[in-house]
Amino acid sequence: MKKTYIIGTSGHSRVVLDILEKRGQDIAGFLDEDEATHDTMINNYPVIGYVSKLKELEASVIIAISHNPTRRKIFNQLSSYNVQLINAIHPDTTINSHVDLGTGNLIAAGAVINSNSVIGDNVIINTGATVDYESRIEDHVHISPGVNLGGNVTVKEGAHIGIGASVLPGVTIGENVTVGAGAVVINNLEANAVYAGVPAEKVRDIN
Ligand SMILES: CC(=O)SCCNC(=O)CCNC(=O)[C@H](O)C(C)(C)COP(=O)(O)OP(=O)(O)OC[C@H]1O[C@@H](n2cnc3c(N)ncnc32)[C@H](O)[C@@H]1OP(=O)(O)O
Known part of the structure; x- marks a missing residue:
């Protein structure tokens, strides 16, 4: 199973984390464009780095950002990466x-x-x-x-x-x-x- 990355670190992203845990996904951690979140932990999972980290990876991904324009922007960014968007x-x-x-x-x-x-x-x-x-x-x-x-x-x-x-x-x-x-x-x-x-x-x- 590919590792799953959650994009976003807000309260909404923790709702998504809970669903992925319940679904038995192999969760790698979080990615976020705010550098201040990097190397912190959210509910025992690390915030690994920027979204561009996914360029190097074959991964499963869900964008856990409730703000529509931001979620759309990252969706478009991911279209050139070799990642698989999943449903939570x-x-x-x-x-x-x-x-x-x-x-x-x-x-x-x-x-x-x-x-x-x-x-x-x-x-x-x-x-x-x-x-x-x-x-x-x-x-x-x-x-x-x-x-x-x-x-x-x-x-x-x-x-x-x-x-x-x-x-x-x-x-x-x-x-x-x-x-x-x-x-x-x-x-x-x-x-x-x-x-x-x-x-x-x-x-x-x-x-
Ligand atoms: C898990 C989660 O948390 S998911 C998050 C989901 N988020 C939401 O549901 C938020 C939805 N957003 C709203 O309801 C907002 O109040 C909006 C979008 C309707 C308006 O926001 P803004 O554009 O910032 O407008 P603002 O707060 O200045 O209000 C403008 C006018 O609309 C009125 N108004 C604001 N919200 C509402 C509403 N929900 N119903 C009726 N009137 C409203 C205000 O009283 C104000 O009236 P006035 O001009 O007579 O004083």
Whole structure:
């Protein structure tokens, strides 16, 4: 089995570590672009160095960074390396057998993904979130803890749905949108903006 490296050292990365331990992965340690973290220990595993260390290695990797633009940037960096992105799926999840799941994804404890949904690459479906039938979650999306998506929802690349938000069936959420915590999204949301409230309304554009 190839050794597995976790990119990122935040609290989120410790959630990923726990899942990989539960899955019996052979974990080498962490990598991080912040030099101050190097040679420290996280839950008994070393922070080994920069992400570029992976250039020299044939390794399994998961990017454990919740900030979508940063996670996307590192995903693109890894595309020229000889590494294998893996999924980190907590054993306590319910994923329908007819779900099409990409790679480099975190599916955290208690998450549910229902039938015929499609999940891209480098996605986070966080603790206790539900994605209902025939939904489409594109690359680099973060579905936060406790979010509920109705059936036939589309979440476009790079969008972030905040904690506890609900999205009505059939809604499309545009690229790079942020939905505020607790929002109820009843209409399609145009790309590159922040929306919040019940029902969700635009707060500001994202440049
Ligand atoms: C495991 C984990 O921790 S995963 C982490 C998941 N993270 C989240 O869920 C965070 C989601 N982010 C939010 O909800 C943020 O508050 C955002 C993105 C909606 C807004 O953030 P900012 O752009 O910094 O806006 P800011 O805090 O200045 O608020 C702007 C206005 O929106 C209001 N607002 C902010 N958040 C919300 C919200 N969730 N619902 C309703 N209104 C909100 C503010 O009261 C403010 O109103 P005002 O202009 O009348 O004073």
